[in-house]
Amino acid sequence: MDNIPTETSFFRDLQVFEALRQSIFPELLRRHRLDRQLNLWSAACSSGQEAYSLAILLRDYFPLLAQNWTLNFLASDVSETMLAKARSGIYDDLEVHRRLPPKFLRRYFHQEGSQWVVSDEIRLMVQFQQIDLLQPLPPLPTMDVIFLRNLLIYFDRPTQAEILNKMRQVLAPDGYLLLGATETPLRCDTRFKPVAVDRAVFFQIRPPDDAAGGRSRHTGS
Template identity: 45%
Template sequence: MPSITTGELNLLKDFLYRTAGIDLGEGKEYLVSARLNEVCRTLQISSISNLIGQLHKGKKAVSVAVLEAMTTNETSFFRDAGPFGAITTDILPDLIEKNRSKKQLNIWCAACSTGQEPYSLAMTIRDRFPELNNWRVKILATDIAEGKVLEKARAGTYTQLEVSRGLPAPLLIKYFKQKGRDWEISQDIRDMVTFKKVNLLEIPAFLGTFDLLLCRNVLIYFDNPTKQRILGSLQKHLCPQGYLILGGSELLLGLNQKLQRYSVGGATCYRHEGAA
C-alpha cells in the first residue's frame, strides 16, 4: 500500500487544522495512508501524492472527500446509557416544566455523524413524552462532513449491524420498516430532525440558542486552544437554563469558566453558572 511522505503528511495536517481544527497528532502514518488510498480509489486519483497536490490547490471534491475520510464517524443508536437515561428521567422533564408556557423545545446535536444520536432523541421524545406532540420541538443535527455522512443521516437508512448496536427491538419495530437488507426510519421521525453542515470553528450566529446541546466525543480531537474556542461558541448558543452534554471522557478542566459541571441522573452535564 503506497504510503504518505513526511512533506505530504505536513500539508494534510495543516489542511485539517485550518479547516476543522483537528489535531492529527503523531504516529498515524499508516492510518492516514490507508484512508487516503481509499479516497484515491473512490475519486480515481492515481496516487496519494496527486491527491495531496489537488488538496493543496483547493479542489472542493477532494477537500470534502479527504475531510470526511479523516474525521471519525463512530456512532450508534442510544450510545452510552448514562446520558440518554439522564435525558429521559431528569433533563427533558425539567426542560418541559421550564418551557411549559411557551411550549417550545430546541435541541442541537453537534457532530452528529450519520444521524443515530438525533434520531435516538427524536424516538425518545415520541415514545416517552407524548405531551410534546403539541409543542414546537426542533432538533438540529450538524456535522462538518457534508458528503456521504450527512447524506446517510438524511436518508435515515441503516444496516442490520447498525440497528443492532444500541437500538431496542421495540423501537426498531415501532419506528423502522425493512427496506431490502436495510432498515429505514419512519418519515415522522425523520421530519423531527433538520440536518445541516456546520463547522464547529465557525458556528453561525443564526442558529440561535438551545435548551439541550449535545457535543459528544468530538472535543478529544482538538488541542486546548481550539477546545476553548469551540466551548466559548457553544456556551453562547446554550439557553440560560439549558444543558450541555459532552462525551464521557471530555472534561472542561479550566477550559471554560462560565460553564459549571453538574451530575444529573447519573450523567455529567454542563450549565451556565447558577442555572440549577
C-alpha cells in the same frame, strides 16, 4: 474537521438517555409549559444515530410534544457525506442491532431488503444542516440542550476553548451541554460547571456569582 472519526451508534451510553428521560426532559417541559417550545442541537451528529435516538426518546416517552409544542431540533455535521446518510435514515443490520432496543426497531423502522429505514414521523422531527464548528456559527436559536459528544478530544486546548465559547453563546443560561464521557470543558473554560444528573454528567453555564469550582446537583432533587 473532515478527518475526524465518525464513530457513533444508536442510544450510545444508555445512562445519558436515562438521565434525559427521567430528569432533563421532564424539567424542560415543566419550565417551558407556557411557551411550549424546545430547542435541541446535536452539534456533531455524524451519520444521524444520536439525533434519531433523541427523536425516538422524545416521541415515545413525551408524545404531547407532537401535538401543541414547537420542537426545533437541529443536527449538524461538517461532512456532507455523513449528513446525506443521516438525512436518508437508512441503516444496515449491524447499525440497528448494535444498541437500538428491539421495541424501538419494531416501532420506528421498517425493513427494505437488508436495510432498515427510519420512519417518517421520526426522520421529519430533525433538521440536518452542514455546520463547521471551527467557522463562525450561522444564526441559531437559544438552545435548551446541546449534544457535543466525543469531538473535543480531537482538538488542542485553544481549539476546544474556541468551540466551547461558541456553545456558550447559544446555550440558554439554564440549558444543558452534554459532552463525551471522557471530556470536560473545565480545563479550558471555567465558565461551565458540572451538573450530576442521575448517573450522567452535564454542564451548565456558571452564574456570574458562582465561585470557581462549582457544585454538582441532582436535577429534580
